[in-house]
Amino acid sequence: MAQQLPSDPAALSSITAFQNLPADVLTWLSEHGELCRYADGETIVQAGEPASRMLAVVAGGMQYYRPDNGRNEPVFRVEAGRVTGVLPYSRLQISKGQGLAVGETILYLLPRTEFPALEQVSPELVQRLVGIMSDRARDEVRAQERDDKLRALGKLSAGLAHELNNPAAAIARAADTLGIMLKNKPVLLKNLLLACPPAEAVAALLSAGIPEAAAPLRSALARADCEDELADWLETQGCEDGYALAPSLLDAGHTAATLAPLVAPLPAPARPPALAWLEGHLAVVRLSRDIHEASQRISTLVGNVKAYSHMDRAGGREPLAVTAGLDSTLNIFDHALRQKNVQLTRAYAPDVPPVLAEAGQLNQVWTNLIDNAIDALPAAGGTLAVQTVKQPGGVCVSIIDNGSGISPEVLAHMFEPFYTTKPAGEGSGLGLDIARRIVQEHGGRLAAQSVPGRTEFSVWLPVAS
Template sequence: MNHQEIVERIASFSVLEGVPISQIEWIVERGELVEIPAGEQIFKRGDSIDRLLIMLDGLFSLKVQQAGQFKELAQIKTGDVSGALPYSRAQSATGHAFAVTDSKVFTLSVDHFYDLICECHEVTAVLVHLMTDRVRDFSRFQHQSEKLMALGKLSAGLAHELNNPAAAIVRSAESLEKHLGTVPDKLKKVISMEIVDDQIDFVNNLVFGKLRQGINKTESMIARADREDELTDWLEDNGYGDCYMLAETLADYRFDVADLDGLKEKMGEKEFPSMLTWVDNVLTTEKMVGEIKDASKRISTLVNSVKEYSHMDRSGDYEPTDIHIGLRTTLSILNHKVKKNQVTVEENWQTDMPKMAASPGELNQVWTNIIDNALDAMEEAGGTLTITTKTVGDNVRVNISDTGKGIPKDIQDRIFEPFFTTKDIGKGTGLGLETVQQIVENHNGTIKLQSQPGNTTFEICLPLKH
């Protein structure tokens, strides 16, 4: 294409409608025509944005890399203007561009932008409008991506947390079904026993007294194992060869050798085996039902945590808010990541913390973004997450600290900038901390950062009254 053909081609594009032909000629005189074959990469992520691009013919595909695969973000087609624009602060490409078809693109170096702004007012106005449209579209896309990523993290965590109790319910239900299949045989032994009311009352008081006490979940593993060994030895000495499961069940419900001695003495040699079978049946059934109940309660707790976290049944208005509830539900939602990254959580919470006027759902976004970043910082080596709350005058102060690798000093001033992120493509959009800052400022609060390797602390200070 010769000079005049390029001018006429550019002037025909609707995006430059109304621009004087002399200004288009000004651009063509200083620019360059580039032909790019299909399949060739035009630029990659991190390359400098140093040229205005006007697509004369062809098609470019803009892509970002996520999880090792390229995902198309947008297309540049015939008649589109892209690349560097006047007054734009974009310095480097955030993705990759490939030629889909054989393409012809006209380029203008940013070195000519100062003269362009001074001499070509109409062109400059058009390009500035294009820039604002691009920023708006990109911001919308990034915000949507941030929401989808946050939703994905919460969904993955919730699915992981729900899987364990759901599997426990299935496992216990199957065991209970198998166990109940042996009840008819055991019933025969119970019916054939020759016992009096006094013996029945003794067994009921013993067994159901143990059931009321329940399983001692605070007992040390060593103490429990010692008692289980003693019960196993006693059962073996009294003619019960395969007794390990029985000893485990008895140990769960705090039986000891003295209880078995008393039961045997009360029932007598003849009836003791059948009665012990009945005791084992009652305790095992109760244990399995308890496991199902605990697992079901865990699922209910997780569902309530999600509901509390999202505040789906409340308005977004400010209301009296217990920040500890939000922190606890956030930790519950992110518990899978705490365990996966081998992180210890320390809670230094003021016990008499008053409620503050706030939007609970928005504050949960603050806790989630900061805690999630802290857990990411400890992904490789584990560490400790410390959350401290206290009132200082008329304010609530929340410190969230981690022992991760820290934030380099040269970028600490930029962490709240929109779209600034140190994470790989697909792991962060750079909007999390910007959202945090906006929410904190909307609550008339402040957020500060102190960071060095092994000790990073975000301090959030919020007024009790809005």
Template sequence: MKDQELVDRLCAFNILSDIPRQQIEWIVERGKLTAFKAGDQIFKRGDSVDRLFIMVDGAVSLKMAVNGQYREMARISTGEISGALPYSRVQSATGNAFALVDSKVFYLSKTFFKDLICECHELTELLVHLMTDRVRDFSRFQHQSEKLMALGKLSAGLAHELNNPAAAIVRSAESLQKHLGTVPDKLKRVISMEVTNRQIDFVNELVFGKLARGIDKAEPMLSRAKREDDLTDWLEANGYGDCYMLAETLADYGFLDQDLDRVKEEIGEKEFPSVLVWIDNVLTTEKMVGEIKDASNRISTLVNSVKNYSHMDRSSDFEPTDVHEGLRVTLTILNHKIKKNRVEVIEHWAEELPKLAASPGELNQVWTNVIDNALDAMEENGGTLRLSTEVVGEFIVVKISDTGKGIPKEIQDRIFEPFFTTKDVGKGTGLGLETVQQIMDKHNGRIKLESKPGLTTFEFCIPIHHQ
């Protein structure tokens, strides 16, 4: 294509239609037209961005690696301008570009930009506006990507957390259904018993007293195992060796072998087997119902945590905010990742912490970004996550510490910069801590960072009364 044909072609594009022809001729004289075949790589990630380019014909796809997969982030078509622009600080390409069809690209080296600014005012103004639009669009895209990435992490964790209690409900319901199927036979044995009201009262008082106390989930495992062994030995010694599951159920509710001696002595040898069947039926039913109740409560807690975390039923205005509630629901939301990364959580909460004037949903974003980063830092070797709160004068101070690999001293001043990230491609966009800084600025708060290998602490100082 001859120079004048190329000038005519460029002048015909809508984006350049108002640019004086002599300015188009100026760049054509100094630029170069390059042809690409469909599938050719135009540039790769990390290449220096040192040229302005205009798509004369064809189309180019810009792809980036996100979570291990290449996704199309943009498409540059005929008549569009990309690459280096005047005053842009972009140094290297963030993705890979491929020609979708046979294409022609006009290049102008950035070494001509200084002269371009002096001699082509209208074209320079257009390119600066394009740069501003590009920065705004890219920032919007990155913020959206950050939100989607965070949502994906939270959704995966919640799905895992909800799956466990849901599976427990199904399992317990099936077991309960099977267990209740044996009730008619057990009922015959109970009805045929010859016992007095005093004997019935004795058994009821014992059994329902145990039920009222419930299962001691904090009991040491060794203590419970010894009691179960004693009950198993008693059942075998008294001819009930086939009731191995009964010993486990009795042990759960705190029965001792002496309790069985008392029941047998009170009821008598003849009716004791039927009473033992009734006790087993009552305890097993109660245990299964309790498991269903606990699992249902777990699901309810998770649902309420999500609601409190997002504050979906509230506005983003400042309101009295419970910092402890926000930290706790954030830990609940991230519980799956805490367990996956083998992290121990230690909490030191201030007593009677006052509520502060804040946007609770935004503060939860702060806790999530910082805690999520802390968990990432302990992904390989596990560790300890410490959270503490205290009141210092008119401020609430929140400290979040982890025993991860730390943040190198030479980059600590940059971690709050937009798009700066130390994570692998696709794992972070560099906007999490920038968002944290913006939210803290909005709340007139301050952030202090101390980090070395094995201990990183973020300290947040937030005024109780917002002004």
């Protein structure tokens, strides 16, 4: 438990912000504050308690932790001689995290109720403390911007991993099957040649081995009927494994009607090996096509990530089409949208001019707004609309969801830094503030309006001149 120590103005001179202050100011600080000793690991600041004191570390140190998904994550450490806690003109009302003593620690504590009197006693010290607060706020905002980007990446990474895993697994399965079938092809070819088929019949088989079009789409029941019909016909041609051959032949668009003319010139003993060779060849073609399509899907996902992050583009502002950034961001959120069965509508006006912007920063705005909209949507029946409209001198992007809405009380504080309605550890309260500042830095404005069942965030950006 903290132990209160006798007042000692000389001890305060070790605080960097207090150095070179007149002796009467140090005396006033000593009389209106207190020195306390904390044991190693003892709690100095508790998350959720009122932020009511300025803290200055005389000896030892303090490690600050912030809750994140049920765990306390280290954020920063305050060494001896530094000032932390509430400072003059700070709007912080509730401590967001927990501060623990590092080694035996001595702190100077000044209640925030003494700040008005401190302004009269030492305007110079107040100015120093305000400067410290400004530096701290700037550093924290930068750190939160990085954290928000990492948090967004973390939320998206699970969906991306799932999206990438599907085509990667399909490629692996197809490659394994393809390897087996390629080993069997020489045997199939040997069996066919042993039957001594006419050259014209072989030429017809070779042409049939390159399907011109995919099989028509059928319902599961209709396909099963077609497979049964084809398998029965294959068995009449002497194929003992008609049900094994039918699926690949059907996938290539073949039926008994298309295969009958191909095998008609062949003697009966040659028909089973000919049909087996044809099925094997068509299966190899289909597997190679599956591998190509799966690899294209992976390339598309990688392209979406590159477009989203613009990792292959130098920094700086340039004329950009807002729809490109919106599409790449929505593509990154594709898994999250499908998980909630969200009905997505993109309504892009055809005459929207480009805006002068830094692509990565704008994508951070779209990420924050779309992520919030998805969180607000119901588990089923959610709709998300993304619209772009040309306006005089600019472009307006609207992101609209049919969630429960935002109350007027919350809406009034939505863009204030550190304001959040999410549980501790789930939101920093800086996402919308960061989005608003990015938009303002681009010469635009961000606004929100909400009623139950419809929430709209609108971003206005000036056109590139």
